[in-house]
Amino acid sequence: MSERLLLTALKGGSNTKIITLNGKRMTRMPSALEKLPGLRILNLQNNLIHEVCPELRTLTKLTLLNLGNNLFEEIPEEMKYLTSLKKLHLFGNRICSIATGVCDGLQELVLLNLNDNRLKSLPQEVGRLRNLTYLSINHNQLTGIPTELCSIQSLSELHLNYNQLMGIPEEIKLLRNLQQLFLVRNNIEALPEGLCHLKKLRILDIAGNVIQIFPAGFQNLKLREFYCEGNPLFLKRPITAIRPKDVWTLREIAARFVLGQLDKKNHLIMNAIERYPETKDKLSKARRCPLCRKPFLSEWLECVRFVSPSKNWKISRNLHLIPLRILLCSYQCFDRRGPNLFGIAQE
Template sequence: MDGPEATDGEHVLNMCRLGLENLNLEEVDEDRKMKVHQLLLSQNRMLVLPSQVANFSSLHLLDISNNNMAYIGEEILALTKLKTLLAKNNRLDEFSIPKQLGSMKLEVLNLSGNQFEEIPSQILELQSLKTLSLGGNRLKSIPVEIDNLISLEFLYLGGNFITSIPSELANLPYLSYLVLCDNRIQSVPPQLAQVYSLRSLSLHNNLLTFLPREILSLVHLQELSLRGNPLVVRFVRDLTYTPPTLLELAGRTVKSRGIPYSPWEVPENLLRYLDLASKCPNPKCGGVYFDSCVRQIKFVDFCGKYRLPLMHYLCSPECSSPCGSSSLSSESDSEDEASAAARRMQKVLLG
């Protein structure tokens, strides 16, 4: 078989599982080096990338996974045709890769199972990158510069210590698979709903208590994983309610009763305040609220596949019962509809 897809023969040099600390690549003749498209060096005991790698000028794929590697030298920069670099399960960190790595044309980069505490800036310069895997590291955050990776389709950051999702992810036009499971994420930014290309979203084993309503805009989403979050483990009905201030009570009266007012009668700061009124979503209420509201979890059908627990805002506790916001199905649902809703919910909880 010709081309980089070949799995054996002259285009693939497999030196895996030799248990060597220093691989002698000089023994490979020059003609063979020119023909090798895939160089497999995984499961040895290498501490650094062999300098002879630079002589494999036709290399498309380099696998140096499962070694003891703490450093990748500038030799890799000579591999101008390299598209895939697999370096998972080593001892690499943000100081282990060359500063000019961002000048390469990599499309797949797998650095999972290493010791990165942050994503190096040179990785964020790889504008041809389609797949980035940094799972099982020590990352605490996702840099806002992640939107520099304009070609990114697959982002795997599971098994880190990430606490938040930057809204800049919404600027990635081709992002289809986003894996953020097993982190410490407490909320999902509404802007994530702008990633219309998203097909799979893995958020299991985080600290999520609700999802933004905007998530319903992800109409192409096919897989959603939420298990192991507080919103799944323990559904919250009435979360908090702060009694409204006198200002809010007055504003509610003006807006709900349609009392007319004009700029000549009301100070400018109160005009701005009145413009901030939010309509209560309970159709039987018709009220408004400003700062004080009842937060609830409401289950909403999503693409006929899931029933999502989304945050729901009501103007007062009295609105809770008529809305039926916390039940899996309303009283008018048939038994079959309720069963279907339960199955969709199970798919979300266990997915």
């Protein structure tokens, strides 16, 4: 049947550029595709196809392939031969894996739609899709995303709604051209500080997660739209409690002393640190107290500061204050806090 349908569609001869055979109840791809080396667009949406035919690899000029709503369980290796492909639609299948090497051949791909499949993970090779600008993997079973995904410099729109994500990697800060990020209905508990470095981000939707607090600097994002309904955000409810004295480990005391000397440009300490790269690396992860401006390493007091969302943001109706995560170096600084800074009760 598929061959007959294709022959009917071939009235334009071997120079045919577009083939559309949507909703024909086809169970396999027609092998006669090899007679169409100049084909640019192939639409086989809403059929019953479960695997590609070997002849697909001959379509090296294909720019758009739509196999949405079929029965594929894998993105097969044959896809890597579609070296001119720019748009690939595989939504509504049963895909749970991506064959090795596929991403190496799809170097021209700008759009990938994998919505409504069964993916639990993405291979590291996805980072090789260097020209990808739009990636949508809504309604899958992803529990995480590989850091390699964050190396796709061209990515501007990322949809990861309705998955099982627990978090987003800090490396997301590398997606410098990201403009739209959708993370609706996952299990995300916290957003990484790297998110605050996305200067081009304009739309962020994190509705329906389990986020309580945002990283410091979040309020400086140049967003146009921000949605966060359905998250258990911290509310402005001050709690009076007896605060213990500051007790630091010997390691922390030593670290603070060295960090203080580095701040003072102590050349003896600076030269000594250069001879111990591991120590230098650990000290490079030090933070700075927003109140006293002194550096600290691993002992801190976690607090929340409430700020008003930007007037330039289109926001969720119930969002009045944004809770920001603030790390103070000591209880002594906590006593000097302002009226909008509160401690976080430890359960």
